[in-house]
């Protein structure tokens with residue numbers, strides 16, 4: 001684990017006046033499933049394209065496997081697999097041929113290639129669609145083909161740029177499981193998404209980015225510990241007089257109370273038994289209430305606290 | 314890797330059935346239309362003696378003797394020469410009694426009447442005659458300067474050559490107006506191959522297409538896969554043109570002459586140029602694909618128009634107004650190669666045209682490669 005797989009220091013990238021990456025720093029270690037989480041336009045794709053030496057950048061340095069990545073770093077490129085945000089396959093070639101074409105750009109040996117292509121098809125579950133043309137595939141299947149084309153050559157480092165956009169839950173689960181499987185087989189994964197649930201589900205470490213900056217980095221537990229909120233209690237109620245809200249606000253560990261849309265929200269930081277204390281109070285005042293929820297913080301809360309806005313708008 | 318690209322390019326191209334259909338249908342349908350529209354026309358247009366006026370001075374002995382030979386009455390009389398003064402000659406031309414005026418001097422020049430556009434074929438033959446005459450005469454002058462003792466031999470050669478030209482070119486030649494339209498049609502088909510060259514360029518550049526980005530990320534050198542695709546593309550397009558030639562020549566029985574191998578070679582070089590041209594346009598700038606397609610369409614049509622695809626006389630007009638353009642207009646070069654094959658027995662003009670086309674194709678390809686070679690982009 002000595003040299004990081006990817007090391008980015010002080011990366012600055014401008015598109016004319018627009019500052020897309022602003023002194024961005026990142027280190028990714030071997031064996032990680034690394035999540036780049038950020039809203040639309042935060043610079044995830046730009047970061048990826050800079051790492052891959054597709055884009056020029058204004059400042060900073062990028063190392064991949066300890067070496068500078070250049071357009072002609074064919075040895076490095078051989079070990080990298082990329083699944084881009086936009087589907088890039090040949091309309092006139094079948095599923096099998098598409099995978100074979102892209103795999104063939106990496107693997108010369110015909111027999112080995114055949115085996116890899118078969119494995120890739122199995123991996124994304126497209127065997128039955130082997131001879132289908134891309135236009136006959138549903139959106140989710142097309143995404144799976146896109147993935148297969150990027151990973152068939154068994155790369156050591158895989159970039160996936162929002163591979164699950166506009167995909168049905170079944171395909172999505174298949175894709176996510178696949179990514180975890182690739183990781184188990186030894187690949188380091190860089191995964192970008194603006195779906196926090198996905199990132200939470202599969203990523204071992206996460207960077208939260210917004211407006212080209214890396215705002216926080218860590219495991220999901222670490223990220224959640226960075227913020228004040230540790231629990232959000234939500235209770236369905238018809239109404240609650242204003243003075244009671246102030247009382248609840250003064251309970252131990254509570255730092256914010258809101259009443260919106262017949263829901264009482266109580267935000268707590270730290271401590272245990274917060275829910276019990278709130279329910280005790282309500283019963284004491286003989287207030288009737290409906291269902292009760294207690295939610296642990298999500299990455300969305302982390303994002304909200306760091307940037308002051310929702311991850312998804 | 315070359316063959317990997319080559320194989321998959323051919324495979325995907327052959328799969329595009331509609332595309333295949335259109336590429337083939339285009340020359341065939343247009344050819345059939347031309348054929349229907351022109352049938353009958355070529356019979357009336359069979360060659361007669363061409364009436365000309367010659368304005369010569371005392372010292373134009375060589376010209377006079379050539380004109381006299383060509384003007385001798387008989388089976389194969391080529392010219393009907395009237396010697397006249399400048400004014401008389403112009404009068405004759407105004408009254409459309411002659412096709413052109415030959416002005417003596419060095420070089421010999423030709424005037425034709427632009428309003429006589431029903432006589433384009435005769436005009437172009439005269440112009441070809443004058444070109445050839447001047448070329449030969451230049452040759453003699455050079456010889457006279459360097460080896461005066463050989464002049465006589467050369468002059469003897471000249472009169473033989475003229476004889477020979479007279480027979481082949483002006484009476485037995487298969488040149489007629491209809492055939493020249495077909496030559497231009499073939500030229501257009503070759504130039505339209507530029508669309509596929511354009512596609513290759515776009516699909517290989519990361520800043521122009523997602524496919525290009527994906528290929529750029531692979532450890533395969535881009536020039537190798539581009540070269541593979543261009544080769545496959547040339548093969549495919551050339552076969553399309555060969556099929557069109559076959560259809561026009563064998564099914565419609567358009568009289569292209571008998572030099573099939575040379576015609577196939579000309580189609581190959583024509584397609585090479587077309588594809589390189591499209592590839593080059595695809596490589597320059599970050600415009601939308603549709604805009605680049607538009608540029609290619611307009612340029613192709615414009616060049617075909619100037620070379621006489623729609624109006625037969627355009628070619629001659631261009632020759633008068635800006636003759637150098639006929640020397641680089643790819644449509645003119647391609648159709649002229651076919652014309653030269655059917656009219657002249659020597660292949661000098663034919664190979665000259667092909668060499669120009671080939672050189673231009675190589676330049677465009679290399680220029681395209683240089684642009685594509687840049688592999689990092691400021692924006693995608």
Ligand SMILES: Nc1ncnc2c1ncn2[C@@H]1O[C@H](COP(=O)(O)OP(=O)(O)OP(=O)(O)O)[C@@H](O)[C@H]1O
Pocket residue numbers: 015018020038039040041042043044045046047085162194692693
């Ligand atoms: N080619 C370009 N020219 C100008 N600006 C661009 C270009 N590409 C991206 N940008 C801008 O750079 C910023 C970062 O874009 P980027 O595509 O990296 O975001 P992203 O995080 O991948 O977003 P998404 O979730 O929508 O994919 C955005 O503000 C975007 O508008």
Ligand SMILES: [Mg+2]
Pocket residue numbers: 044045046085161162
């Ligand atoms: Mg993106």
